[in-house]
Amino acid sequence: MMARWGCDRCGFVAWTPDRASMREVTGSHLLAHHSEAVSRSDFRTTWDCPYCATAKTAYDTDDAVEEFKTHLHEHVADRIEEGVHVGERVSWDGTVQVAAPVDSADADALRAHFHDGGDLVIAVTASPERTVRLLHDELEAWPRRTVVVSTEAYPFEKAPDLDFSEIPIEVVELDPRLGPDELGETVSRIIDANRVAGDVISLEVSVFHEIVRSFDLQTACDFVRMLSARLDDDGGVLQLYVDADADPNVSTVLNFLDDEIDLKVAAEDGRFVRRG
Structure with a gap:
């Protein structure tokens, strides 16, 4: 049995061995939908969440993107189903x-x-x-x-x-x-x-x-x-x-x-x- 998450914006559905493995999947997928929410200016990278009022700025772009992906994941974490099978x-x-x-x-x-x-x-x-x-x-x-x-x-x-x-x-x-x-x-x-x-x-x-x-x-x-x-x-x-x-x-x-x-x-x- 696996964990499953489906994007409510498109037809994307993913199954992973466990809930923890889904974090990277959801974060990367949602980032692709909201890439415009990440911008770089004045030597810093800023992300502005499309789901809430949270915004963060950092010098390291990679760290900022990873933080944003984690934040996006938390918005959909409660929609991850566990104990499911692809056959279902x-x-x-x-x-x-x-x-x-x-x-x-x-x-x-x-x-x-x-x-x-x-x-x-x-x-x-x-x-x-x-x-x-x-x-x-x-x-x-x-x-x-x-x-x-x-x-x-x-x-x-x-x-x-x-x-x-x-x-x-x-x-x-x-x-x-x-x-x-x-x-x-x-x-x-x-x-x-x-x-x-x-x-x-x-x-x-x-x-x-x-x-x-x-x-x-x-x-x-x-x-x-x-x-x-x-x-x-x-x-x-x-x-x-x-x-x-x-x-x-x-x-x-x-x-x-x-x-x-x-x-x-x-x-x-x-x-x-x-x-x-």
């Missing part, structure tokens, strides 16, 4: 685009965050070992049921410290010749076979780049739309892990899916920010 932003029923390199620490932070809130976790990934290791290392407890789906074989011999007989997990290896339609059907069958009433579903798709590279635009779009529609029946969050900035073809497909995306989140240094 879409009521645990929607599609989230995660803007981060797929195999990065930032993407892993969001994976762990989402899967920690799920009862049934399904991860469609090209790196099954990385996914299992992340869940083992980062989650306090395993979800009720986890299913890892990949065209890559899982190297069980590389994980001697994991007793798979004691972990509620299944690793499904797919034929790499299967297309998105067969992949989507597999995921749907996994939901049917593993979901119990009241489950929160966390569905990770980390192979969207591969789908876009291998299939046409319509096929890639239909894959996401049908997965989203499948989750509409049972509820859950579909997460698309994509680095659109690094792949113009992915960016093009996402433009066609804009109406399907309920939330866009960027991850950086353990902080999550609503994008777009």
Whole structure:
């Protein structure tokens, strides 16, 4: 769970690991809105708060700006919510685009965050070992049921410290010749076979780049739309892990899916920010 703050002047929303980490986020964001409130003359820097009558003058500009950011933070500190989850932003029923390199620490932070809130976790990934290791290392407890789906074989011999007989997990290896339609059907069958009433579903798709590279635009779009529609029946969050900035073809497909995306989140240094 995290702390969350949303700007009432724009659509900016941020999640941080704790309340203390939010201070820099709120101060910097509000300073960007009120940069004109900082001025320098007669060798001194002055800031004049737009929310109250407070004004300060100092010789050191950096110190003055930091003081102003702290002051701005105090004006919104009581609006910081604690103990929240990013999934609550879409009521645990929607599609989230995660803007981060797929195999990065930032993407892993969001994976762990989402899967920690799920009862049934399904991860469609090209790196099954990385996914299992992340869940083992980062989650306090395993979800009720986890299913890892990949065209890559899982190297069980590389994980001697994991007793798979004691972990509620299944690793499904797919034929790499299967297309998105067969992949989507597999995921749907996994939901049917593993979901119990009241489950929160966390569905990770980390192979969207591969789908876009291998299939046409319509096929890639239909894959996401049908997965989203499948989750509409049972509820859950579909997460698309994509680095659109690094792949113009992915960016093009996402433009066609804009109406399907309920939330866009960027991850950086353990902080999550609503994008777009």
